[in-house]
Amino acid sequence: MYIPQFYIALLSHPSMKKQALIGLTALLLNCTPTPNYDTTPAKVQLAQCLAEKGAVMYGSEWCGWCSKQKKDFGEEAWEAFKNNYFNCEGSKDEQRLCDAKAIKSYPYWEFKDGKSRKGYQFLEDLAVISGCR
Numbered sequence: 083m084y085i086p087q088f089y090i091a092l093l094s095h096p097s098m099k100k101q102a103l104i105g106l107t108a109l110l111l112n113c114t115p116t117p118n119y120d121t122t123p124a125k126v127q128l129a130q131c132l133a134e135k136g137a138v139m140y141g142s143e144w145c146g147w148c149s150k151q152k153k154d155f156g157e158e159a160w161e162a163f164k165n166n167y168f169n170c171e172g173s174k175d176e177q178r179l180c181d182a183k184a185i186k187s188y189p190y191w192e193f194k195d196g197k198s199r200k201g202y203q204f205l206e207d208l209a210v211i212s213g214c215r
Contacts, residue, residue: 126159129160130162132212137194140180141169147201147202151189151202
C-alpha cells in the first residue's frame, strides 16, 4: 500500500507524530474494502438451488454470523431461500425442531444427503457442498 511521503515525514517529527498517526489511520480506514451484499443472478440461482435441494439453515435473530450469512445472499436471493430457514428461538415449533436435532450453535446448515456444517459458510462452499455448482 502506498503511504504518502507527507505522512512519513510527519512521523519523523516528534511533535507531529500524533497528528500524522490520526491522519494515517483515517487514510487506512478509507481504503478498507466493504463486502458486497448486493443480490446477483448467481446468488438468486444458488438460493433457489439450495431450496430445491432441501438445504436448511438454522439460526437465531441475535446471531451475528447468521445475519452475515443472510446478507451475503442479498435481499432478493434470501427471499428465494428464507422458507428453508428456521429461527431456533422463534416459534415453539421451530424451537422444538432445533431441540430435537440438538442444534446449539448457529448458523447450522443441514443438507438432504445427511451432510451438515456448523458456523458461517461461504456461498461458494455452500454451492459445492449442496451440489449446486
